[in-house]
Amino acid sequence: MTEIAVGRPLNRRDYRTLTLSALGGALEFYDFIIYVFFVGVVGQLFFPPEMPDWLRSVQAFAIFAAGYLARPLGGIVIAHFGDRFGRKRMFTLSILLMALSTLAIGVMPTFASIGIWAPIGLLAMRVLQGAAIGGEVPGAWVFVAEHAPRHRVGFAAGLLTCGLTAGIMIGSLVASAINDWLTPAEVASYGWRLAFVLGGVFGLVSVYLRRWLEETPVFQEMQARKALAAELPLKTVLRDHVGGVAISMLLTWVLSAGVVVIILMTPALLEKAYxxxxxxxxxxxxxxxxxxxxxxxxxxxxxxxxxxxxVLIVGCLAMAVTAFVLYFHIGDAPHLLVPLYGIAGLSVGVIGAIPFVMIQAFPPAVRFSGISFSYNVAYAVFGGLTPLVVSVWMRGEPLAPAYYVVLAGLLGVAIGIYLVASPARTRNSRVHA
Structure with a gap:
């Protein structure tokens, strides 16, 4: 296959592709994550009022976890068609599914209006959200990597990951604004709906913006050369690329530990524990x-x-150390919350190098399916179980969140050492070849 010139700089078309992809990823991730910022209100409105508070909370978080559990199936299906019929089509479909399901949650009647159908409908829409994000994240990584010059693949994947994490920041800011501007009664009445409706509108705007994107040169060339997967792409992945699957799954645990514990769980833990x-x-x-x-x-x-x-060796070690320092000192020095939390958040940025490894772990013909299967199955397990494991562990060990991140960080360091010792596995020539 003809290779893209190694020395070609990023041009205007590349920057447009990266910008639109990252923006769309940010808006879609906002849609997926905004639920967690209003999970308390949702629990009160979508479950029977006579239900104990702790059980409503468990039920609401269970529906949140359902989105993670739906990611593998949605991701595998979308990736299958992405490997067979094109990256762009599935890239657009995933965000359309997310926009519609988020908008539906924002206008959905509560338990007081339709009874048991309220939590059932909420669960159904959350499953659709999970299926959509399952196709979006690996699809976005593949899309930008196959557009970028070979020597800028890491930057492209990191920028896309930046867009995804920016969606979390947008969700946090929107949640903060709504809680600042409205009273608790107003938030429960209509404020929480604003966050979801806004997300649905964001998603529909992203669908429109993605019409300006073009199919990746790698897929176009495979299509022209009739080099697309001759059999079920996932079958090829599981038969011929077990090593790539294993490394990708382990790195997904590292990624999920940093994001779920330090970014998503910590605000609630700071309130309850400190x-x-x-x-x-x-x-x-x-x-x-x-x-x-x-x-x-x-x-x-x-x-x-x-x-x-x-990068993994240095970054994952920093993530482990800064997470431990944050949780060890915050109880005694709450005035240092912002700098300690900020440094910990910066260290989690090592996850921007993880898709770089995943992209190289699979050949182009099955890349979408390989990354999607590995990432989504692992994230469904680790992303879904991490809050439960950490919460139970904290009953006997207050520093459980720190220890959990330390374990994941040490795993990332070990994988980094392995990659350094096996340089053939880190050559980015495989991205376009």
Missing amino acids: GIAPRDALAANAVATLLLTLGCVASGALADRFGAGK
């Missing part, structure tokens, strides 16, 4: 998430220059 005001916790979380987005771009660019293995 008595920090919700407004202060969310403000610190916004700073941490902002620095996370910058860290994603930096780690992706550094992976281009030094290799993903070295």
